[in-house]
Amino acid sequence: MARATVKIPTPLRPFADGKAEVASNGGTVGAVVEDVAANFPALRKHLYTPEGKLRSFVSVYLNDEDVRHLQRDATPVKDGDVVSIVPAIAGGAPASARPPPGPALTVLGSAPPAADTFNAEDLRRYSRHILLPEVGVAGQKRLRRSKVLLVGAGGLGAPTALYLAAAGVGEIGLVDFDEIELSNLQRQVLYTTRDLGRPKLEAARDRLEALNPGVRVVPIAERLTAANAMDTLRPYDVVVDGTDNFPTRYLVNDACVLLGKPTVYGSVYRFEGQASVFDAKRGPCYRCLYPEPPPPDLVPSCAEGGVLGVLPGLIGVIQATETVKLLLGAGEPLIGRLLLYDALAMRFRELTLRKNPTCVLCSPTATQHGLIDYLAFCGVPDPAAPSEASGLPEITPEALRDELAGPDPPTLVDVREPNEWEIVHLDGARLIPRGQLPDRLSELTGARRLVVYCRTGGRSSQATRLLLDLGFTNVRNLRGGITAWAQRIDPTLPTY
Numbered sequence: 001m002a003r004a005t006v007k008i009p010t011p012l013r014p015f016a017d018g019k020a021e022v023a024s025n026g027g028t029v030g031a032v033v034e035d036v037a038a039n040f041p042a043l044r045k046h047l048y049t050p051e052g053k054l055r056s057f058v059s060v061y062l063n064d065e066d067v068r069h070l071q072r073d074a075t076p077v078k079d080g081d082v083v084s085i086v087p088a089i090a091g092g093a094p095a096s097a098r099p100p101p102g103p104a105l106t107v108l109g110s111a112p113p114a115a116d117t118f119n120a121e122d123l124r125r126y127s128r129h130i131l132l133p134e135v136g137v138a139g140q141k142r143l144r145r146s147k148v149l150l151v152g153a154g155g156l157g158a159p160t161a162l163y164l165a166a167a168g169v170g171e172i173g174l175v176d177f178d179e180i181e182l183s184n185l186q187r188q189v190l191y192t193t194r195d196l197g198r199p200k201l202e203a204a205r206d207r208l209e210a211l212n213p214g215v216r217v218v219p220i221a222e223r224l225t226a227a228n229a230m231d232t233l234r235p236y237d238v239v240v241d242g243t244d245n246f247p248t249r250y251l252v253n254d255a256c257v258l259l260g261k262p263t264v265y266g267s268v269y270r271f272e273g274q275a276s277v278f279d280a281k282r283g284p285c286y287r288c289l290y291p292e293p294p295p296p297d298l299v300p301s302c303a304e305g306g307v308l309g310v311l312p313g314l315i316g317v318i319q320a321t322e323t324v325k326l327l328l329g330a331g332e333p334l335i336g337r338l339l340l341y342d343a344l345a346m347r348f349r350e351l352t353l354r355k356n357p358t359c360v361l362c363s364p365t366a367t368q369h370g371l372i373d374y375l376a377f378c379g380v381p382d383p384a385a386p387s388e389a390s391g392l393p394e395i396t397p398e399a400l401r402d403e404l405a406g407p408d409p410p411t412l413v414d415v416r417e418p419n420e421w422e423i424v425h426l427d428g429a430r431l432i433p434r435g436q437l438p439d440r441l442s443e444l445t446g447a448r449r450l451v452v453y454c455r456t457g458g459r460s461s462q463a464t465r466l467l468l469d470l471g472f473t474n475v476r477n478l479r480g481g482i483t484a485w486a487q488r489i490d491p492t493l494p495t496y
């Protein structure tokens with residue numbers, strides 16, 4: 001029996017009494033993880049399926065090696081070993097395979113044509129690059145001939161875009177369809193307070209072209225889908241994944257593998273970030289690491305869990321660094337390595353990622369040769385569908401206002417987290433975070449009529465379903481959540 005340290009990642013810490021690491025006993029990796037699950041029962045459902053199998057979106061590492069490439073659960077553990085649990089996270093997630101030794105210097109930027117010259121101003125602008133032997137005038141011209149696509153112009157995309165524009169990357173494509181909100185400005189440094197309400201792409205283009213008029217910014221104001229992804233990605237040399245959701249993340253990965261392009265991956269959650277480079281020609285793809293996404297209700301998003309503002313800045317700058325290196329063919333890319341960053345501990349770690357020899361997408365025995373329905377694959381309701389809570393009893397904000405003013409007002413249940421409650425809540429509501437609901441049902445048994453709400457209606461529809469399944473008969477979901485209430489009933493309330 002050995003004593004090992006088990007590293008608990010940020011998203012799972014709430015289920016392990018907030019601990020970042022715990023000591024655990026066992027002779028094998030399987031026994032060590034089982035020991036942790038036994039000590040923290042709330043953690044179990046995040047680690048194991050109901051059948052007792054380790055979930056496929058959870059990777060386990062012994063020291064820096066993925067145990068799938070050792071002896072899996074049966075891998076022996078010695079005293080002092082470090083076992084890391086690394087789940088897929090939405091604002092960013094990890095991958096797997098060691099970079100092959102040898103001829104790694106693939107140059108992705110197109111070679112400059114003979115007549116491609118820099119004027120005196122260009123030479124001065126890029127002089128600190130040109131002084132580097134690894135760049136020089138030839139490398140700088142490569143950057144100018146290069147095209148990079150940023151999927152997402154948010155927390156990760158903002159710093160990446162700024163540095164790629166400053167570096168003189170010739171064309172930057174930006175995929176995004178959001179408008180700038182006040183809550184974006186804590187981290188999305190591409191935008192200013194004056195830009196509030198503008199489409200991100202418009203503000204981004206102004207800012208990037210002001211920074212470097214030599215850069216062409218191509219705004220792509222569409223949701224990336226299986227129908228348009230191949231054509232959208234095809235013209236670009238490198239794709240930077242700055243998405244915050246699993247359907248787009250798998251879509252970008254799959255399209256890049258099929259097109260033979262590298263993806264520069266980054267992801268953030270609370271105080272923890274991840275970065276890697278997926279290039280199926282030279283290493284693993286995202287699916288080698290996580291063959292399947294987590295169920296949508298098991299992993300919180302940054303909108304629920306929060307994120308330290310500087311964190312996407314740091315991860316985005318790492319993504320920009322890797323992109324420039326790929327374009328130049330300089331240095332050692334982050335292929336086959338997953339970089340983990342913990343801002344609270346101010347510590348970087350690196351895990352080895354390996355190609356999955358049976359990956360459905362990038363292995364010789366691949367069975368998937370095209371794009372699929374990613375919303376269905378990730379179990380996410382189609383946002384274009386009429387109602388995500390179809391079949392569930394709902395109440396509109398207007399109807400709720402009338403009922404609350406009436407003789408028999410319903411009991412309001414807020415299923416968000418305490419920090420969200422502190423930002424805004426409805427008068428008279430009762431706070432029971434969704435995860436605690438099954439243990440706190442007794443607080444609701446006296447209530448005859450319940451209305452459940454969250455930020456925008458997603459978590460509350462799950463809670464409504466749960467309450468109905470448990471036998472509560474008069475439960476309704478507030479459609480659009482407290483955000484819709486603030487927009488339509490009480491505009492003095494803050495939204496976030």
Ligand SMILES: [Zn+2]
Binds near residue numbers: 280284286287356362
């Ligand atoms: Zn793969």
